[in-house]
Amino acid sequence: MALNETGVIAPPAGVTPDFAHPTRHLHTANRVVVIVGTTASAISLLVRIYSRLVVVKKWMLDDTVLVLSWMFAAITQSVLLYGYTHAGLGIHQWELTVEDYNKSLKVLMAGAVMYIPALGLSKIGLIILYYRLSDMQRSWRIILWSFTIFVISYMVILECLFLFGCNPIQKAWDVAIEGQCISRASIFLAGTCASIFIDIVLVIAPLPVVVGLNMAPKKRVGVACMFGLGGLSLVTSCMRLASVVPMLHTNDESYRLGAMVLWM
Template identity: 35%
Template sequence: MSFPVTDGVETVMPPPPGWKVNFDHPTRDEDVAREAFWITGFELFIATGFLAQRLYTKLFIVKKLQIDDYLLILAYIGAVGAQAVLLQAFRVGLLGTHAWELSVDEYNQSSQMVLATTLTYIPTTILSKLVLCFFYYRLSPVLMYQYAVYLTAFICAGGLGAIWFSVLFACKPISATWDVRLAAEAVCVNSPAIYIVQAALGCITDLMLILLPIPTVMGLRLSVRHKVGLVGMFGIGSVTLVTSVVRLVLLLPGLGNKDQPWALAEGCLWVNVESNLLIMCGSLPTLKLFLNHVAPRLLKDRSKKESSGHAGSSNNYNLRTFGQGSMTPRRKFDTLVDLEHGHFDRSQFRPIETGKTDVTVHGGQADRVSVNSHIRGDTDSEEAILQVRTTTVAFSKR
């Protein structure tokens, strides 16, 4: 396959008429390259902080690592790897530079780095979405809901996994995927269509993950404020949906363009943005528990203030049964992580002191039992759980 020659250098395409080619100092999209470093550095710092708080919460508060924690760590490693490859491509000028100012070998190297980023980014996407599926699965034991989680996980892992193999084996021989010298003799599938399906499937799975937990959250016995907060937390995942759409819009024109090192630069920048957002979304479920631990006053529940305000002013112990109605809402779990992991120090929910209970049976009559009990401790607060014991007294005739 022959290539046009400019100043003695083979290039994939000739320069436009009147363009003065300078291979030593080519024209570069400096704005996109600068944004790539600043945005990636800032977002990666935040994503690392989010992951650190999740691991801290699991190791020192919940004191239990689960499979989704390890999956998120692997996703983070993949995200860092994908971003490092793209930043290196921007640094050496293999992205954000016109194809007619790159030699054929440099053009091949640019294609190889973009391919490596894609093959690293897809597993990162799969793992981060499986992390959310594991979290959603623990929210409810309802069978139909869990089947929906299974279906979502299957589409995420199966669909994106199939795309990963399609990208890797897009051409025969495989090296023709990035080597334009082999393009004439190679047999290749429609690569732009694969990338379009990848971006579209990413949008679909993002939407599924946003909508999946909402019916379950709305059915929980939580205050409206808590429900809105949880729905808002899941809605943050819509940010990745937006970035997927933006990346799809930016990549579509560049996929069929021979000047790909220039045309794909801005779209590759959004790959870095989305990679970090995936790590942040995967770390969100533990954020409130972490904040309650390190800064309890920041998220102090109003019910605690109300109960503490009445604790010292009244001696009337408003003991309630589970079926009894009340004008004040029952105390709820602070986070879904509490519910998920069963992380409770149940001893703190017992009364500080439980007095002695005397049961006196009068005259052998089974229908007259008097109970004299005195209970002290945290009875005004809704965090107090009183233990109820049932004593059965059997009578026999002498």
């Protein structure tokens, strides 16, 4: 049988691959999340832009950073949506031809490279907001600048691992090429753990600032709750971690990706 008529890996005993109608893991859920999430975030961003430009009439640096973050996120979701529909994400590797699997690797690479700045810039935008609301004590400025450097380093390192994690580089999207690659699951695991650490710090860090703000107790609680929304990012990071761990112990990566990218 020709190479493109067989799966990337052998199916389990007793399983007959169905290339015409393969099993799709969380296919509908992923598409719904992409469409609903992108639409909701776009509406929220437009409300923020209107508020800044028309109501407050004061555009800040964190607004620019968050717009850039949304743009990267929208590109990421568009790439993943294509991957669910046309590139085999969430499909067993024994039901993917080599050509289709290579296509899924390209989609995964593109999605990861776009997702990293989307995630990192959203965190930097929050740090800038903290910087503006703080009392500008020297120690607090040092902490925020140090953490900003940490987030930027996190972004650069992950980008390099995804872009240059294979030798030769083309091995990352072509399984027919001989070579070696750093485990993609390990990169996702390291990146997710770092993201969880950053999210925890960003949830806890503003508490001393909020306590020190000169405002009514009810308003202070409201501000604290607003910052607490950053905890939503922590929740998605934890869910992503739970979906990444099984990828460390499987050779059916494309299928497992269906669960992981649900939380990207």
